[in-house]
Amino acid sequence: MEIKKQTRLRGELTVPGDKSISHRAVMFGSLAQGTTRITHFLEGADCLSTISCFRKMGVDIERNASEILVHGKGLHGLSAPSEILDVGNSGTTTRLISGILAGQSFTSELNGDASIQSRPMKRIMTPLQSMGADIVSIKGNGCAPLRITGKPLQAVHYQSPVASAQVKSCVLLAGMYADGITRVTEPVLSRNHTEIMLNYLGAKVTSQGTTASIEPEPVLKAREIQVPGDISSAAYFIAAGLLTPGSQILLRNVGINPTRDGILKVCRAMGADITLLNVNEEGEPVADLLIRSSQLHGTTVEGSIIPTLIDEIPMIAVMAAFAEGTTVIRDAAELKVKESDRIAVVTEGLRRMGADIQPTEDGMIIHGGKPLQGAKINSYLDHRIAMSFAVAGTICDGTMDIVGGDCVNISYPEFYKDLYSLGEC
Ligand code: S3P
Secondary structure, three states, X not given: OEEOOXXXXXXXXXXXXXXXXXXXXXXXXXXXXXXXXXXXXXXXXHHHHHHHHHHHOOOEEEEOOOEEEEEOOOOOOOOOOOXXXXXXXXXHHHHHHHHHHOOOOOEEEEEEOOOHHHOOOHHHHHHHHHOOOEEEEOOOOOOXXXXXXXOOEOOOEEEOOOOOHHHHHHHHHHHOOEOOOEEEEOOOOOOOHHHXXXXXXXXXXXXXXXXXEEOOOOOOEOOOEEOOEOHHHHHHHHHHHHHOOOOEEEEEEEEOOOOOOHHHHHHHHOOOEEEEEEEEOOOOOEEEXXXXXOOOEOOEEOHHHHHHOHHHHHHHHHHHHHOEEEEEEOOOHHHHHOXXXXXXXXXXXXXXXXXEEEEEOOEEEEEEOOOOEOOEEEOOOOHHHHHHHHHHHHHOEOOEEEEOHHHHHHOOOOHHHHHXXXXXX
């Protein structure tokens, strides 16, 4: 995928629906009574994997141009799949569905692509096993493929060693099938879409600090779910708008849940001109984001903000390379176990462009402001790497060639079209 330099980005864009919320809408809609209507659903490959898994368990899910209709089966209405559940590239599908499968009355197997088969699953196996679940890594390496046989589950209070919404959600979902109140405490608060949506559908989930608790056997009732624009997808256009001189762009209807909005805080700390318009805080908060090009400088990104921007770090690193001064990113060792090792892969790509970047055990140090050139960048089939370097390619001189650039279809199938829709080439 070859990327062209852009000048002056102008206009408006509605980014695709939030990936995390789209997954949950299908999953929880499948367990609800009645038909859940989902609008602005993300039609990316990851969320389509979730649809395919639930269809294999007997859920009737209709897709048309403007909406998804999930004809829910209730908490105990899923049926045994006759084939392996294919989770594709999706960590969210794998980890959340495992919590649901642990409480069913059947055995199922999950598997996905090469990336999924190397991502850590012990982080969900350990808490599920402590609840009495029968979940095994078939190859014995703590990764997918997984085999899960439903069992009666005991409620636990799980102290998670990682701030991970996937782990928290997995345990809470298993908690729906347990014999009492299940609690999860995490070191730092991670995204809370599961808690918000389960409550919206009628479950009793409470949150206090970094502890979330769920009462068992909720009766979930189908309701309309309007998926906000994905702030993780908006991040590429925030960066492009800030870094391309003379730009002014409006990103419509972007989710700004405080457990996801770290990118806005970091951009502002770097000197960004971002204005929130039409803020609506009912349910999942949303706003329109007005982005004007800005002179950016370095900052430090660390501590409790990390889970609120974990998927945006590749884009932040690229922005830091264009900014003046030094940016330090720490407390982000989780980057090593994403769709690729994002510390290593970002370092490789930015160095190829001529940037001064040092990888560390839990982040990176970037001395920005060096002249950057287009280069041949390997995405390692990681969608967030491909999109971050595509944005870099619209700003730097020379040709940017992204190897494996098609992987953007995981979370943003129309990405390249949208990227060119705002510019004057
Ligand atoms: C997600 C949680 C995060 C995030 C991922 C989506 C979710 O992963 O990186 O893209 O939908 O719950 P972790 O839970 O591993 O931090």
